Amino acid sequence: MPRTASVGPKVHKPAVFDLFSQRVLVIVGKGGTGRTTVARILADIGTTAGKRVAVIAGTSGTYNLAKEDPLLSFSSLEPGEVLISYLNEHGLGQLGKRLSSTGLASIISTAIPGIADLLVLAKIKQMEKSEAADLIIFDAPASGHFLRLIATPKGLADIAAAGPLKKQSQEVLEMLADPKRLGVAFVTIAEETPVKESIETMEQLKRTSGIEPRVLFLNSMLPSLDKNGGENDILGLDPHSPVYRAARYTAARAASQSRFEELAAKAFSLTPVEIPLVPTVELNEGDVAHLADVIRSQIKATP
Amino acid sequence: MLESSKVIICIGTGGVGKTTTAAALGYMAAKAGRHVCVVTIDPAKRLADAMGISELNNTPRKIQTSSDLDLWAVMLDPNSTFDELVQKFATSPEQVEKIFHNSIYHNLTENLSGTQEYMAMEKLHELASDSRFDLLVVDTPPARNAIEFLNAPKRLIGFLENRVFKLLISPTQSIFRPVTLATRILLRTISKVVGAQVVSDAVEFFQAFEGMEAGFKERAAEVQNLLAQDTTSFVLVTGTHKDTIDEALYFASRLDEFDLAVDLVISNRVTPAFGEIESDPQPETPKELMENLDFLVRLRSAELTQLSRLSDVISGDRHILVPLLPHDIGSLGEIQEIGELMVDSASTYVNSVSP
Numbered sequence: 122m123p124r125t126a127s128v129g130p131k132v133h134k135p136a137v138f139d140l141f142s143q144r145v146l147v148i149v150g151k152g153g154t155g156r157t158t159v160a161r162i163l164a165d166i167g168t169t170a171g172k173r174v175a176v177i178a179g180t181s182g183t184y185n186l187a188k189e190d191p192l193l194s195f196s197s198l199e200p201g202e203v204l205i206s207y208l209n210e211h212g213l214g215q216l217g218k219r220l221s222s223t224g225l226a227s228i229i230s231t232a233i234p235g236i237a238d239l240l241v242l243a244k245i246k247q248m249e250k251s252e253a254a255d256l257i258i259f260d261a262p263a264s265g266h267f268l269r270l271i272a273t274p275k276g277l278a279d280i281a282a283a284g285p286l287k288k289q290s291q292e293v294l295e296m297l298a299d300p301k302r303l304g305v306a307f308v309t310i311a312e313e314t315p316v317k318e319s320i321e322t323m324e325q326l327k328r329t330s331g332i333e334p335r336v337l338f339l340n341s342m343l344p345s346l347d348k349n350g351g352e353n354d355i356l357g358l359d360p361h362s363p364v365y366r367a368a369r370y371t372a373a374r375a376a377s378q379s380r381f382e383e384l385a386a387k388a389f390s391l392t393p394v395e396i397p398l399v400p401t402v403e404l405n406e407g408d409v410a411h412l413a414d415v416i417r418s419q420i421k422a423t424p
Numbered sequence: 425m426l427e428s429s430k431v432i433i434c435i436g437t438g439g440v441g442k443t444t445t446a447a448a449l450g451y452m453a454a455k456a457g458r459h460v461c462v463v464t465i466d467p468a469k470r471l472a473d474a475m476g477i478s479e480l481n482n483t484p485r486k487i488q489t490s491s492d493l494d495l496w497a498v499m500l501d502p503n504s505t506f507d508e509l510v511q512k513f514a515t516s517p518e519q520v521e522k523i524f525h526n527s528i529y530h531n532l533t534e535n536l537s538g539t540q541e542y543m544a545m546e547k548l549h550e551l552a553s554d555s556r557f558d559l560l561v562v563d564t565p566p567a568r569n570a571i572e573f574l575n576a577p578k579r580l581i582g583f584l585e586n587r588v589f590k591l592l593i594s595p596t597q598s599i600f601r602p603v604t605l606a607t608r609i610l611l612r613t614i615s616k617v618v619g620a621q622v623v624s625d626a627v628e629f630f631q632a633f634e635g636m637e638a639g640f641k642e643r644a645a646e647v648q649n650l651l652a653q654d655t656t657s658f659v660l661v662t663g664t665h666k667d668t669i670d671e672a673l674y675f676a677s678r679l680d681e682f683d684l685a686v687d688l689v690i691s692n693r694v695t696p697a698f699g700e701i702e703s704d705p706q707p708e709t710p711k712e713l714m715e716n717l718d719f720l721v722r723l724r725s726a727e728l729t730q731l732s733r734l735s736d737v738i739s740g741d742r743h744i745l746v747p748l749l750p751h752d753i754g755s756l757g758e759i760q761e762i763g764e765l766m767v768d769s770a771s772t773y774v775n776s777v778s779p
Contacts, residue, residue, distance in 0.1 A: 377751055
């Protein structure tokens with residue numbers, strides 16, 4: 122079990138998150154809070170349970186999955202690239218091979234804000250409908266961008282009077298509205314700014330799309346010292362000793378951490394799933410397996 | 425750098441503490457007697473409140489400090505900056521009206537990547553000739569890739585100079601009949617796929633912007649020139665995680681293309697040094713506390729290994745490590761604390777970069 126912070130958060134809704142209760146899980150969080158790490162670990166938990174898992178990155182670039190696994194697939198959907206391939210598929214390919222170099226794609230995406238984002242969601246919907254995987258984990262773009270992405274189909278359903286876009290928008294909206302098909306997971310760290318931003322994103326998401334957060338992951342949780350009353354332990358130690366200074370540091374950070382954990386738990390009405398800080402800057406396979414065990418003990422992931 | 429630079433540009437990916445770093449550098453420079461303006465974009469709320477710039481406002485405001493420093497801050501509003509630019513370069517009030525009413529123009533700042541960066545540069549250009557300030561500290565917009573900041577002018581100008589639409593609105597189009605035909609088919613297809621409104625909006629947009637590209641281009645060249653000055657410094661801001669270091673290395677490698685160089689690297693949120701376990705002489709220390717120290721020592725060592733990758737692009741004496749504080753940074757006092765840690769760390773922390 123992960124070490125919990127000194128003041129445990131009050132449980133408001135004791136529902137345990139079920140990893141397989143939705144086919145698409147969207148991972149949302151501020152940049153640098155560890156969305157990709159969470160996606161990686163959840164994918165590992167999924168394949169361990171014998172499920173076919175597809176991880177989709179919302180940006181292009183490298184992505185280190187834990188291991189080669191026949192049950193695991195990976196793809197990236199960068200909005201600009203998705204738009205260009207959509208335009209190519211719809212007859213613009215023969216006319217302008219150089220869609221991006223002629224700048225047409227950027228004109229279209231500026232004229233219809235969100236068109237590229239909609240197409241990303243449409244691709245995910247397609248995968249979901251065709252049951253390409255049992256669980257699709259979408260490592261979404263950073264929170265600000267994500268809100269725009271999720272609001273897109275609604276706006277576009279009105280703008281695009283007819284044609285392929287309208288149908289896409291409606292089908293994506295149906296998926297967003299069905300909790301069995303899609304759920305949203307939040308990732309944050311228990312510090313003031315990231316927690317407050319997550320709460321803001323979560324509330325806006327509820328307001329604009331009616332989507333309730335399914336689970337809240339708190340990443341990089343520092344182990345707390347006070348299961349045996351840490352304060353008493355450091356009495357009598359030399360205040361200049363490394364061990365004393367380290368204890369004071371951890372105690373101060375843990376206190377702040379539990380304050381913001383509580384704030385987040387209350388706002389989300391969820392018991393946060395805690396992911397302990399690992400003393401490394403890059404997770405290896407062993408770290409992922411360890412964190413998968415820790416998370417598995419806090420969620421439901423039975424085949 | 426704080427004494428002689430005229431412009432300091434803070435570059436880095438989102439979430440590494442760029443705004444805090446810019447504010448702290450500004451604070452320390454003002455303390456050294458400079459007349460400073462911090463240009464920021466979308467700061468976290470508490471930080472904005474601390475600097476007294478909680479609303480979008482293109483006008484610099486003086487920050488209320490206890491020691492009455494000459495420290496100002498401005499929170500950039502990209503939309504109104506763009507409006508001002510249009511007003512400056514337009515040939516007639518009618519042209520301004522036409523542009524302001526175009527829907528593509530409305531979407532430009534939010535949806536064309538690079539536009540916010542361009543506006544940050546524009547503001548920089550404007551403030552550089554403001555006699556109230558002798559140092560500008562710029563916090564660049566949060567981009568997925570920090571290099572967007574330098575690519576911004578090229579992108580926007582490329583957008584404004586779109587060939588397809590330029591041909592379409594060109595008065596001499598009849599001479600280029602074949603080209604026009606192909607273009608027309610292209611436009612018809614676009615109408616079919618994404619709607620006719622897009623095409624008419626785009627045509628209207630490029631007609632309205634006709635003749636203004638030159639002004640934008642000239643301006644971009646001036647900004648480029650300002651960036652290339654010896655008195656302009658680039659500060660790379662990173663965290664300790666691998667991805668922020670990767671991005672910093674990538675950025676540094678691309679700076680060459682622009683004839684620029686990194687002057688300083690600031691790595692935030694580094695686990696502090698507490699000293700080694702062996703140096704602890706107390707035998708009856710609880711096991712749990714020993715483990716805690718061991719954990720932090722290992723964490724710091726992993727971070728330093730990661731940070732040492734930056735030694736290829738910056739020498740050790742220009743790499744500042746700012747320790748992670750047990751509390752959030754959101755008040756002027758805390759900004760000052762970070763600023764002092766930065767200046768201190770020039771001597772205390774730097775030597776420990778290589779593990």
